[in-house]
Amino acid sequence: MTTYDDEPTPALGAVIEQERGSLPFALLHGEALVTCAAWALGESGVTPVDLGTEWAGLVDAGEPFVLHDSLCPMTPGWFITACLERAVATSAVIVGVRPVTDTVKGVVDGVVGETVDRDGLLTICSPVVLPAGVVEALDELPGLDFTELVAALAARFPVEYVEAPAQARRVGSLDDLAVLAALTRPS
Template sequence: MSDPELHGASLSCVGVVPLEGRGALPFVALHGEPLFLHAVRTLLATPSVRDVVVTADPDTVAEAEQELAAAQLPVEVLEAAGWWQAWDRSPSVPPRVALVDPLCPLVPCAFVARVLSEVTTDTAVAGYRPVTDTVKTVVDDQIVGTLDRDRLAVVASPVVVPGRLAGRGAPPVHDFALLADWLRERTELHLVRAPSMARRVGDESALRVLECLDELGRSVHEA
């Protein structure tokens, strides 16, 4: 997909896996294949997603293309700046965009499908995970308080951007926390609690924990 306006409003959703700003972590293997391929497969398996694209920084486009070709996944890789600028300039109303962060590699397809089935074309929505760590506030190197974890959330996947926001500036998809702020400034944002396997990994050690939890869950189901 080279320009969102080429795809008519009949499409219910365009799925995007944004690699930009995430360094090499999307290419680290999970269950034998790069993280971002899991996100691609999730979107390809979601019935209401009619087209899937991977966006990437210029220096990672070729590597992403090679991995997709090796996995025989028919998904185009486009430079992030060009794709989002085209979306933002589209004179017609594009379909909603469903983003799955490659660092949320095991978000269940059923959850993505449920979110998309429950929101309208004008609704912005984001999956989230509750904060479980204790969060302290610090002033001048001194701990001065503890934040209420019930009022905090970690943005996960999917994040759905309504097409009517095209023309309001390209969204900051390199950071889903910033993306949530961007959406709140322009429209109402609904948060939907995501299952535990939809958690975001910030480094390879967190990835290995997620991988072990997934393998444990599979072994329990198979027992």
């Protein structure tokens, strides 16, 4: 929540590029994905910290912790801020998601089966916001893969999923990056 003097909600955050291969260093509009993600985190008013920061230091800060995936480089700062404010207001872990738009088929014994209903499916993107109480309850992050991280957090804490704007989509390949570049091409 924004304070009465329009100061941003105090929070710490990190851009996650570890365990993502070389893709975070691919260029989008002339900048590395990790750089674009860092700019978005900065625009949100979150104070960046190195992921190597001791967890006890994050606990001592008593602030929410925002994780922004470098593979979601164009997530707008305003969306990160909105997720942060929601985490503070609800004390729930807030996760940015996108609806699944591809056709998904089940596979049984190596045979392609029926189409899965997409209505119940989501793609995790950015950010993942841990309220201060969740930061305090953890000894460390349960992982850096956002799907596994959210599953581990959901097993212990309330989690809310918030639909992210289209430009917040996750890239997993250079082909995905070309789509994101077209979607976010500057005017």
